Structure formats: structure tokens, C-alpha cells
Amino acid sequence: MASIKRLSLISGLLFARSIWALLSDDLIEIARVDFASQSLIDNITKSSKLINDAVNSLANVTASVNVQGAASACEIATLVLQSSQVYQNQNTAAEQYTEEKAINWSETCWLAANCFVRPRNAVEAALLMSIVKTTGAKFAVRSGGHNPNPGFASVGSDGVLIDLQDLKYLSIDAIDTLSAGPGHRWIDLYDFSDERNRTVKGGRTADVGIPGFLLGGGMPYFPSLQGLGADSIINYELILPNSTMISANAHENSEIFDALKGGGANFGIVTRFDIETYPLIHAQYEVNLYNVSDYINIFAATIKLQRAMELDPKIDAYVTVTPEFVVVGMFYADWLSERPSAFDGFYQLDSLVGSMVPLTNGTVTSLAADLAAHTPSYNARRFTAAITTLVESQLYVEFQKHFLQVLEITESKFAANLSYTIQPVSSAMVREGNARRGNTLGLTEVAQTWWSVVVEWADEADDAAAHTTLNGLLDALDTMAQDKYLLMEFRFMNDANLDQDVLGSYGTTNLDRISAAAHAADPEGLQQTLQNDGFLLRNT
Numbered sequence: 001m002a003s004i005k006r007l008s009l010i011s012g013l014l015f016a017r018s019i020w021a022l023l024s025d026d027l028i029e030i031a032r033v034d035f036a037s038q039s040l041i042d043n044i045t046k047s048s049k050l051i052n053d054a055v056n057s058l059a060n061v062t063a064s065v066n067v068q069g070a071a072s073a074c075e076i077a078t079l080v081l082q083s084s085q086v087y088q089n090q091n092t093a094a095e096q097y098t099e100e101k102a103i104n105w106s107e108t109c110w111l112a113a114n115c116f117v118r119p120r121n122a123v124e125a126a127l128l129m130s131i132v133k134t135t136g137a138k139f140a141v142r143s144g145g146h147n148p149n150p151g152f153a154s155v156g157s158d159g160v161l162i163d164l165q166d167l168k169y170l171s172i173d174a175i176d177t178l179s180a181g182p183g184h185r186w187i188d189l190y191d192f193s194d195e196r197n198r199t200v201k202g203g204r205t206a207d208v209g210i211p212g213f214l215l216g217g218g219m220p221y222f223p224s225l226q227g228l229g230a231d232s233i234i235n236y237e238l239i240l241p242n243s244t245m246i247s248a249n250a251h252e253n254s255e256i257f258d259a260l261k262g263g264g265a266n267f268g269i270v271t272r273f274d275i276e277t278y279p280l281i282h283a284q285y286e287v288n289l290y291n292v293s294d295y296i297n298i299f300a301a302t303i304k305l306q307r308a309m310e311l312d313p314k315i316d317a318y319v320t321v322t323p324e325f326v327v328v329g330m331f332y333a334d335w336l337s338e339r340p341s342a343f344d345g346f347y348q349l350d351s352l353v354g355s356m357v358p359l360t361n362g363t364v365t366s367l368a369a370d371l372a373a374h375t376p377s378y379n380a381r382r383f384t385a386a387i388t389t390l391v392e393s394q395l396y397v398e399f400q401k402h403f404l405q406v407l408e409i410t411e412s413k414f415a416a417n418l419s420y421t422i423q424p425v426s427s428a429m430v431r432e433g434n435a436r437r438g439n440t441l442g443l444t445e446v447a448q449t450w451w452s453v454v455v456e457w458a459d460e461a462d463d464a465a466a467h468t469t470l471n472g473l474l475d476a477l478d479t480m481a482q483d484k485y486l487l488m489e490f491r492f493m494n495d496a497n498l499d500q501d502v503l504g505s506y507g508t509t510n511l512d513r514i515s516a517a518a519h520a521a522d523p524e525g526l527q528q529t530l531q532n533d534g535f536l537l538r539n540t
């Protein structure tokens, strides 16, 4: 046993040496001028030397052992990075390993990777890509861990999970462009920009991660004002699968820049987002609960609101339907003395049960924080799905009737929480995106509804039942919308489930652009072959 261990250690070192050779001078140069400290450069040089010395001193021993796969990748990562950053399921790191495993929002993603590795900077992330490439190990990248699809930001024992939570840095320049590392959650960016009287287009929920949200487009508060989250990105710092670092913006690598705005995890590891900020939004908001039995009137009010959104881009809202309540978020981008008449439909309902967040004059930051404070947080297995339709009350009513039937059937089968959200999208949102050079989602400039359906359950034994239930709801909505000529092709990545062809839903032209950009970024196709899963080109 010991000799096998020793042999694989030696080959690990040999590989480590070739890995250092793979690290381009360019990358080290970028790290030097960009954000890495001199001590980091010294450390890298020092470790590199140590590894080379070790390899030389062991040159007497020759052995051909299999260095392919995740176990070797983890061993090499332990040698190349500080061992305190690599967690394997062993006594010494068992505690950190267990913590790392349970980070994701959905328990279905709590997979037991061969190791979890936490690079401290972009250079180390690039090194990890080299290790993965050299060993041919499977890998997955995780930032906020909020994507509920198992295997996207998680991987089993045949893979390495690259956890970017330590890549945290925030700065803002003279023209108010905010730069953020992928390890942050949106609340960090909100607090940071609020203090400077600026607004950033981020997640509606405070603890969502930056990269997954932005790579999928990103539905922010007040989308009619400046478009989606991705529409405000000015530059990406990206590590290509060959460990070269590039900038992608309107002037450099513009093909990759455009494709990253909605194209998902097909290009490499994003290690910095440069984002346009806007003058502070004075958000006036409230979140109310209505009795679900009043759904016909609630949907009438929703439709009225969606019409009003076409005329006033300061309106924003969402409507979440649960078995007991309808949760209605009503947001306005100004501190008015009187609420806009667009919300009257809701104020006139006598099915109001209570308020989750009372009427407040605040900012997007306080809104995200207030919502977080009123939303219970607990672990569960979760699965979501996305669909897009035109706006029509009869569709909402018909789907709710079906939903009620499904609830009844499900109740007798297994313990689950089912819900769905109507996310109103205005034509202004699409226009704002186009005015900022556009994204790759292939959106149509009309009022529309982005639906997301969610199932939440506790018992692993019910995984299949949960999937069947969710897919059944989705199929029903799909059919109803199709029958009424209301179905749209677009599927929103951030709410979609792994069976849905998200990239295909962007249309042929966009799909071709994404493919071409992915080829430019990754001619060897490593993101497709070694990456565990995701909304990848290989799945379209």
C-alpha cells in the first residue's frame, strides 16, 4: 500500500512539474500587475522550485503508474496548492470535506467529490485547470452553489470540485464600474454599491452567487430600467481551459464577450466581472400574502399590472403561488407619496391575509435584505423548471386549476412543497438589453411571462416522484400555452432543469454564435468533455 502511495506521489510530482511548465508567463504577468501580491508570486516561484527539486531528487525512481483521473488530480492539487486548500474525505480534512459537500442550495447537489479544492486567486484556478487537463479528471466549478441541478456545480467521486468562494474582491473605478470576484454573493455587491449611492443589477435573493446568475442572463429587480444582469457587464476576466487568462469585452474577444451574456459554463472559469452600476434606485416595496382561493381576482390584478408595466418601466413585480397563499411582490423605483394605480388591482382585493414585508421606502439592497429576513432558510431537495409564455389571464387560471389537482394527487403520494412563480417581463426589459449591445438569449420584444415551477421534498426515495411531478406540471403548462398560441420558445437558464434545452431555446443564430465562441475559447473542447454537466453545448 505504502509503495503504491509513494509511486503515485512521484508521478504526481512529475506531473506537477509539467503543470508548472504549462502555466503561461502571460498569466503570471497578469497576476502580478492585476491583484496578486508579490508574496503570492514569491510563493508560486518557491513552490515551483520545491516541486522541481523534489522531482529531481526522485529522478532515480522510475515507475509507470496510472495518473489519470480524479484521485491523481486531487493528489497533485494537494502538492501544488497548499494542502489546507484541498479537502478529501480523510481524517485530516473530514470536517471541511463534510462542510464543502453540504454547501449547495439543493440537497440533490450534495455530491461526494473526490476532493473539494479552494483556489485563493485566479492563478491557482488556472493551475487547477491544468491539473484537470493533465489528468483528464472530471471537474465542476461552483461559486454560489445555488443551481439546483445535480452535477452542474457538483461532481461525484470521479471528479474534482473547484470551489471559488475564496475569490473575493470588490472595487469600483472612477466611472463607477464595479469589479467583483466570483466568490461573492449578491448581498456583498449590494452593500458595496449602496454605500456609494450606486445600484447594481443582481439577484432578487441576497445569497445567490454572482457567476451562475450572470452567466444565465440574470433576472434582477427593476429589469425594465436597465435590462437583465448580464446586460450591464462591461468586461469578463476569463481563464480559458488551456489556463490562459483573457479579457472579453466589446473590443477584445468580443465574440466570447457576447456569448458569455447568457451562454452559461461553456467557455472557461470567469474570475472577475466588471459591471456597470447606476445611480441609486429609491425602491418602494411591499410583499403581500393573499388567500389562494381568490386566484381568479389575483390573476386579473396581475394582468392589469403587466399591462401597466408596458407603460411605466419603474414597475416591477412577481407573483408566487403556493398551496395556501399567493405571495405578491410589488416594487416601484421611486419613493412616491401615493402608490401607483398599477397596484390598485391588488389593493382592492379582500383576500389579503397579511404582509410579509410591509410598505417600505428603501433601496434594492434593503429590499433583498428584508426579503431574506422574512424567508425561512432550511435544507431540502429542490428542483426547478422554466417556461415562457405570452400574457393571458385565462392561461393563468387554467394552469392554477390544474395545479390544484396535482397538489391533491401529490399529497397522497409523497411529502412535497409545490409552488410556481409568475415573473412579469416587459418589452422595455428586452429593449434595454438591446440598447446595451444585446445578449445571446434571443428574446422577443413583447410583454411576456417567465414562469418558474419549483418542487421541494425531503426524502431521497422520492426523487423520481418529484421529477415526474414537476415535469408533469411543465408539460401541462406547455400544452395549455401551445393550445392558446401563447407558448414562447425561450427557456430561462437560471430557472431551468437539466432536461430542458436552454441553449437551443435561444434560436439557431444565437446557438451558432455560442458554438463559434466556445470553439474560439476552447478549441480542444475540454469544457465539453471534462466538465461534469451543465447547460453545455454537448447537451443541445
Ligand SMILES: Cc1cc2nc3c(=O)[nH]c(=O)nc-3n(C[C@H](O)[C@H](O)[C@H](O)COP(=O)(O)OP(=O)(O)OC[C@H]3O[C@@H](n4cnc5c(N)ncnc54)[C@H](O)[C@@H]3O)c2cc1C
Pocket: 105, 140, 141, 142, 143, 144, 145, 146, 147, 148, 152, 153, 164, 182, 202, 203, 204, 205, 208, 209, 210, 211, 212, 213, 214, 215, 216, 217, 218, 219, 220, 264, 265, 268, 269, 270, 271, 494, 495, 533, 534, 535
Ligand atoms: C434562492 C434562489 C434565488 C434565486 N433568485 C434568482 C433571481 O432573482 N434571478 C435569477 O436570475 N436567478 C435566480 N436564481 C437562480 C440562480 O441565478 C441560478 O441558480 C444560478 O446558477 C446561481 O448562481 P451561483 O453562482 O450561485 O451558482 P452555482 O451553482 O455555483 O453555479 C451555477 C453554474 O455556473 C457555473 N459556474 C459557477 N461559477 C462559475 C465561474 N466562475 N465561471 C464559470 N462557470 C461558473 C457552474 O459550473 C454551474 O454550471 C435563484 C436561485 C435560488 C436558489
Ligand SMILES: *[C@@H]1O[C@H](CO)[C@@H](O)[C@H](O)[C@H]1NC(C)=O
Pocket: 037, 039, 040, 041, 043
Ligand atoms: C505565502 O506563503 C506563506 C507561507 O508559506 C503564507 O503565510 C502566505 O500567506 C502566502 N502568501 C500568499 C499571498 O499566498
Ligand SMILES: *[C@@H]1O[C@H](CO)[C@@H](O)[C@H](O)[C@H]1NC(C)=O
Pocket: 056, 057, 058, 059, 060
Ligand atoms: C540516485 O541513486 C543513487 C544510488 O542509489 C544515489 O547515489 C544518488 O544520490 C541518487 N540521486 C538522487 C538525485 O537522489
Ligand SMILES: *[C@@H]1O[C@H](CO)[C@@H](O)[C@H](O)[C@H]1NC(C)=O
Pocket: 195, 196, 197
Ligand atoms: C449618498 O447620498 C446621500 C444622500 O443624498 C449623501 O448624504 C451621501 O453623502 C452620499 N454618499 C456618497 C458616498 O456619495
Ligand SMILES: *[C@@H]1O[C@H](CO)[C@@H](O)[C@H](O)[C@H]1NC(C)=O
Pocket: 291, 292, 293, 353
Ligand atoms: C382562504 O379562503 C378560504 C375560502 O374562502 C377559507 O376557507 C380559508 O380559511 C381562507 N384562509 C385564510 C388563511 O384566510
Ligand SMILES: *[C@@H]1O[C@H](CO)[C@@H](O)[C@H](O)[C@H]1NC(C)=O
Pocket: 335, 336, 337, 338, 359, 360, 361
Ligand atoms: C416614502 O416617501 C414618500 C416621499 O417622501 C412619502 O410621501 C411616503 O410617505 C413614504 N412612504 C413610506 C412607507 O415611508
Ligand SMILES: *[C@@H]1O[C@H](CO)[C@@H](O)[C@H](O)[C@H]1NC(C)=O
Pocket: 376, 378, 380, 415, 416, 417, 456, 457, 458
Ligand atoms: C415545506 O415547507 C415548510 C416551510 O414552509 C418546511 O418546514 C417543510 O420542511 C417543507 N417540506 C418539505 C417536504 O420540504
Ligand SMILES: *[C@@H]1O[C@H](CO)[C@@H](O)[C@H](O)[C@H]1NC(C)=O
Pocket: 024, 240, 242, 244, 520, 521, 522, 523
Ligand atoms: C490558449 O487558447 C487560446 C484560445 O484558443 C489561444 O489563443 C492561446 O494561444 C492558447 N494558449 C496557449 C499557451 O496555448
Ligand SMILES: CC(=O)N[C@H]1CO[C@H](CO)[C@@H](O)[C@@H]1O
Pocket: 102, 103, 104, 105, 106, 145, 377, 378, 379, 380
Ligand atoms: C454554505 C452555504 O451556502 N450553505 C447553505 C446551504 O443551503 C442551506 C439551505 O438553503 C443554507 O441554509 C446554507 O447556508
